[in-house]
Amino acid sequence: MKIDGRHYRTIFPAPDGEGICVIDQTRLPFAFETKTLRSEAEAAVAIRTMIVRGAPLIGATAAYGLALAMREDPSDGNLDGARARLAATRPTAINLRWALDRVASMLHPLASGEREAAAFAEAARIADEDVASCRAIGEHGAALIAGIAARTSRPVNVLTHCNAGWLATVDWGTALAPIYVAHDSGVAVHVWVDETRPRNQGAALTAFELNAHGVPHTVIADNAGGHLMQHGQVDLCIVGSDRTTSTGDVCNKIGTYLKALAARDCGVPFYAALPFSTIDWTLTDGVTGIPIEERDAREVTHLTGRTDDGAIATVAVVSPGSPVANPAFDVTPARLVTGIITERGVAEATPEGLLGLYPERRAAA
Numbered sequence: 001m002k003i004d005g006r007h008y009r010t011i012f013p014a015p016d017g018e019g020i021c022v023i024d025q026t027r028l029p030f031a032f033e034t035k036t037l038r039s040e041a042e043a044a045v046a047i048r049t050m051i052v053r054g055a056p057l058i059g060a061t062a063a064y065g066l067a068l069a070m071r072e073d074p075s076d077g078n079l080d081g082a083r084a085r086l087a088a089t090r091p092t093a094i095n096l097r098w099a100l101d102r103v104a105s106m107l108h109p110l111a112s113g114e115r116e117a118a119a120f121a122e123a124a125r126i127a128d129e130d131v132a133s134c135r136a137i138g139e140h141g142a143a144l145i146a147g148i149a150a151r152t153s154r155p156v157n158v159l160t161h162c163n164a165g166w167l168a169t170v171d172w173g174t175a176l177a178p179i180y181v182a183h184d185s186g187v188a189v190h191v192w193v194d195e196t197r198p199r200n201q202g203a204a205l206t207a208f209e210l211n212a213h214g215v216p217h218t219v220i221a222d223n224a225g226g227h228l229m230q231h232g233q234v235d236l237c238i239v240g241s242d243r244t245t246s247t248g249d250v251c252n253k254i255g256t257y258l259k260a261l262a263a264r265d266c267g268v269p270f271y272a273a274l275p276f277s278t279i280d281w282t283l284t285d286g287v288t289g290i291p292i293e294e295r296d297a298r299e300v301t302h303l304t305g306r307t308d309d310g311a312i313a314t315v316a317v318v319s320p321g322s323p324v325a326n327p328a329f330d331v332t333p334a335r336l337v338t339g340i341i342t343e344r345g346v347a348e349a350t351p352e353g354l355l356g357l358y359p360e361r362r363a364a365a
């Protein structure tokens, strides 16, 4: 996507060949800065501290992290150790493990001297494939938006939660890709952007992206969506996912489930947009099977923002001493999901629906 007229991916080789550049998402929306990761340890810190975040992007970063580890020490011991260390950075998004498994299984049979170059090449392929998948998700999802646009004379109102845009992937995004493709092809779209407490990825990142791309949007408090749906102001919801089961249960940023409940009550279609790397074919029950990341209480107790005089400040917003819980994700059961938008088309959120798009998984099912 373009920032100030220059096209960026969220992750790309450093110009000096000495590392991998990422956009520091902890600095957005107030500063657009890139950061160079020069070691496996720096890649792990970037994922853990959410300098990079979003399921497909942390997968691509982990793949490059393994490549950086192979540059440091291409032995079997370090390959297995780095894979385990990177896998431990965040527990919920399956893309992280998918990317590490893919790179590690490709590297294992190779001689140690071949591993660095092969790992960087495989990480680059993962990044390129993610861009292609997200673009295809955009095409399939845009057809849904265009279908609604054909039946109305006003902009199509899409509600989204968290940030599943290009910042969460290598480019284009998952939930936002259909919006970009529809907007770019002349379909009038307006996006309701959930602020997405506690880290505010909607208010900070999704709004930043939509502003940069010129897509009409409105930021709302997380609790506003149900009211808007009751009053006919939401035509459809599209969210991303960090892990989706083979049965169509969708795990995404905390609060997604409540939007799906409100959507069902109001008859609003609720879609999840995700690439194949987000599907966990080993799980049939997302509520009991998907590990939910518990993040630092400080994300709930404190807010960081820019003061009127331009300084970045962090302030406490919770009564001191009160206990805090911070589960970062929840699971929307398949029964509440109208469809899953993938790079291969739109599937019903059922085992048969997903296997219909991924018939090569039938043998394993």
Ligand code: MRU
Binding pocket: 053, 054, 055, 056, 093, 161, 162, 163, 164, 165, 168, 169, 173, 174, 175, 201, 239, 240, 241, 242, 252, 253, 328
């Ligand atoms: O905790 P985050 O910011 O990594 O969570 C991101 C999300 O929940 C996104 O919706 C999800 O990763 C989909 S990314 C295309």
